[in-house]
Amino acid sequence: MSNFEHLVIILWLGLDKLVGKIPLVILISWCYITNFVKTKNKVREGQMKKALITGITGQDGAYIAKLLLEKGYEVYGTYRRLSTPNFWRLEYLGAFEKVNLIPVDLSDFGSIVEALKISQPDEIYHLAAQSFVEASFETPVATGDVTGLSTTRILEAIRQVCPDTKFYFAGSSEMFGKSGLLNGEKPLSEKDMLYPMSPYSAAKLYGYWITKIYREGYGIFAVNGILFNHESPLRGLEFVTRKISNEVAKIVLGLSKELRLGNLDAKRDWGYTPEYVESMWLMLQQKDPDDYVIATGIAHSVREFVEKAFEIVGLDWQKYVKVDKRFFRPLDVPCLIGDYSKAKEKLGWEPKTRFEKLVELMVREDINRWERWLKGERFPWDAPNYPSENKIITRALRM
Ligand code: NAP
Ligand code: G4F
Numbered sequence: 001m002s003n004f005e006h007l008v009i010i011l012w013l014g015l016d017k018l019v020g021k022i023p024l025v026i027l028i029s030w031c032y033i034t035n036f037v038k039t040k041n042k043v044r045e046g047q048m049k050k051a052l053i054t055g056i057t058g059q060d061g062a063y064i065a066k067l068l069l070e071k072g073y074e075v076y077g078t079y080r081r082l083s084t085p086n087f088w089r090l091e092y093l094g095a096f097e098k099v100n101l102i103p104v105d106l107s108d109f110g111s112i113v114e115a116l117k118i119s120q121p122d123e124i125y126h127l128a129a130q131s132f133v134e135a136s137f138e139t140p141v142a143t144g145d146v147t148g149l150s151t152t153r154i155l156e157a158i159r160q161v162c163p164d165t166k167f168y169f170a171g172s173s174e175m176f177g178k179s180g181l182l183n184g185e186k187p188l189s190e191k192d193m194l195y196p197m198s199p200y201s202a203a204k205l206y207g208y209w210i211t212k213i214y215r216e217g218y219g220i221f222a223v224n225g226i227l228f229n230h231e232s233p234l235r236g237l238e239f240v241t242r243k244i245s246n247e248v249a250k251i252v253l254g255l256s257k258e259l260r261l262g263n264l265d266a267k268r269d270w271g272y273t274p275e276y277v278e279s280m281w282l283m284l285q286q287k288d289p290d291d292y293v294i295a296t297g298i299a300h301s302v303r304e305f306v307e308k309a310f311e312i313v314g315l316d317w318q319k320y321v322k323v324d325k326r327f328f329r330p331l332d333v334p335c336l337i338g339d340y341s342k343a344k345e346k347l348g349w350e351p352k353t354r355f356e357k358l359v360e361l362m363v364r365e366d367i368n369r370w371e372r373w374l375k376g377e378r379f380p381w382d383a384p385n386y387p388s389e390n391k392i393i394t395r396a397l398r399m
Contacts, residue, residue, distance in 0.1 A: 052121035053077045054106070054154070055128030056099065059234045060170070062089035064125055064277040069098050071281070076119035078104035078128065088380035089234045106150035109157065116161045123166045123284050126154055129204075132238055133174060136200035137330055148203035148210075155214040155222065166221040166284045169211040173228040173269070173295070173336045174201035180335045185267075187339035190226065190293055197331045208291075215289050223283045228295035228338040231358060232273040233365035237386050240302055241270060241362060244309050249366035251320055252313040253374065258320050260389070262327025262396075264303040267335040271296045272353035272361075282347040295338020296351040308359040313367075326389070328396045 051068050055061040056077025068075050077099050079086075090096040102118055104111045106128055129147040130136060136143040151169060158165050176188045177197035196202045208224050215222040235242035240261070250256035271294075279294045310317035343349045353361075372379065 048072060048074050049122045050074045050076065050119055051123045051125065052102075052115060052119045053125045053127060054104070054150075055126075055170075056101070057086050057089065058127060058131070059089065059232060059236065059273055060230075060277055060280075061125075061127050062093055062095065062234055063232070063273050064127070064280060065090060065099050066093045066095045067274070067277055067281060069095055075099045076102055076115070076121065078102050078106075078115055080105060080128075088382060091380040092234065106146055106153065109153050112153050112157045113161055116157050116165070120162065121165050123168070124154065124158065125168045125170075125280055126151060127170045129170065130200070132236070133198045133200045134238070134327075134329055136198050136203070140199035143199050144203045144206070147200060148206035151207035152210050155210060155220065158220060159214065159218050163218065163220060166289075167211070167214075167223070168280050168284055169207055169222065169224050170280075171208045171211075171224040171226045171291070172201065172204045173226060173293075173338060174198065174333060175205050175208060175226065176336060177201055177333050180333060180337065185299075185335050185337060187295070187297055187337045188293065189339040190291055190342055197333050198329070201333075212291075221284070221289045223286075223289045224291040225280050225283055226291060226293045226338075227276055227279075228269040228271065228293070228336060230271045230273040230276040230294075231362065233362055234273070235362075237382055241305060241359075242366075244306055245359070245362035245366045248309045248313055248315075248363055249370050252315065252367065253370050255370060255374075258322055259306070260322050260324040260327065261302065261306070262324065262329070263332050264306070264321075264323065265301055265334070266332055267299040267301045267337070269295045269297070269299045269337045270305070270355060270358060271351050272358050275351055275353060279343060279347060279349045282349055286346065290346070292343045292347065292349075293338045293340055294343055294349065295340045296354070297338060297340060298355065299335060299337040300355050304355075305359060308356060309363050312360055312363045326396050330396070 051073045053061050053065055053075065056065055057079050061077065065075050065077060079101055081103055087096050090099065102115045104115050128150065130139065130143040155167065158167055175194045175196055176192060178195040179193045180188060183192060194205055196205050211222045211224050214220045231241040237243060237246060244259065247256055247259040251259065276294055279292065283292055306317050306321055
């Protein structure tokens with residue numbers, strides 16, 4: 001509804017006592033119907049922008065789907081067939097019913113081409129990836145394929161089918177790898193050296209370069225977002241921040257007794273995901289394609305995250321946290337801090353949510369979910385179905 005229509009309803013509410021409820025009901029229905037017709041007409045007239053999101057079931061995919069819907073886009077998402085559907089994040093954000101879903105296997109070029117023909121997107125956000133760094137040591141070849149090579153499949157499909165479509169590649173601060181250490185823990189910018197330390201980041205580096213090659217070689221509007229770690233209550237449970245917030249919630253409610261972690265000294269620059277997906281959209285609204293670092297400029301150690309999370313619930317972390325060999329990696333990036341000054345200058349983008357607030361909102365949301373669960377409420381959410389990590393035999397354990 002337009003602002004004018006809202007205003008009319010508010011004024012009418014004032015008159016409600018005088019004229020009775022029936023005209024009000026008619027007016028509201030009329031507003032919704034005209035709004036629905038307007039939206040349909042926009043699609044028909046081609047005014048509404050269309051976006052295709054790969055990895056729409058993931059953390060970033062769900063948040064950007066919501067953002068684009070709010071901006072009036074017609075949103076399409078690709079997903080892979082799983083034996084159990086995995087749309088809980090979209091449901092959680094109220095976006096599930098509003099997006100169009102296309103089954104795609106990223107190793108299958110034909111299914112990618114088909115998705116482009118169906119959606120005819122103005123913008124593609126390529127977010128699908130094997131995104132867990134630890135798992136990339138377990139499955140380096142598959143990670144290379146989905147996280148790296150699938151980027152070429154999509155770019156090649158764009159080149160053949162819809163060369164005017166704008167393309168976003170989800171690059172990563174992991175690509176800096178050892179550069180963070182060599183840089184003396186100074187914030188890393190677009191100009192710093194990329195020195196990957198995992199099969200995941202080597203695959204991302206490939207995706208980053210192929211994105212530049214299609215931009216420079218074929219004139220495709222293709223950008224690299226070099227995003228530092230970003231977190232939220234929709235973060236996967238295997239990532240350290242959500243693992244901590246979820247386990248702290250369970251401990252404080254008496255559902256768990258300990259939290260087992262790996263390298264507590266690693267430092268990361270953690271931001272809040274809803275703000276980070278806005279930067280992806282901004283990158284595709286610029287006149288020219290370019291690459292941007294997105295970060296907060298401040299890093300904290302895993303230990304600091306743990307301390308803060310336990311402090312929020314008034315517990316002493318040292319009584320609950322155990323260091324466990326299984327969560328160490330063959331190689332681990334010691335420190336990542338980002339310099340987002342280019343994004344600030346060119347995109348007008350800045351982080352808003354700081355570390356303390358981020359930890360707090362994650363812990364509070366996990367407590368809220370487990371409290372509801374204890375009361376017997378069931379709602380879309382990952383944690384109760386997650387296997388105990390004791391059952392998972394990681395590479396570190398086998399070494
Ligand atoms: P996420 O929650 O793990 O989501 C990953 C998405 O990729 C999910 O939709 C997942 O589908 C899909 N996917 C995984 N393997 C696939 C495969 N073999 N075939 C098709 N789809 C597959 O990751 P995220 O945090 O949203 O991150 C989004 C992107 O940004 C990723 O490319 C990630 O590498 C990159 N990135 C993330 C961060 C961060 O801090 N979050 C920072 C820098 C870059 P299922 O739901 O079916 O598993
Ligand atoms: O939360 P993490 O698994 O994230 P990581 O490896 O930094 O990767 C994430 O951010 C990247 C951007 O830099 C993305 F590209 C990538 O897709 C992903 O989203 O681990 C963070 C740190 C690591 O140093 C890890 O060794 O936490 C350390 N850590 C310590 N104990 C642990 C644990 N990580 C996990 N996952 N689980 C632990 O028990």
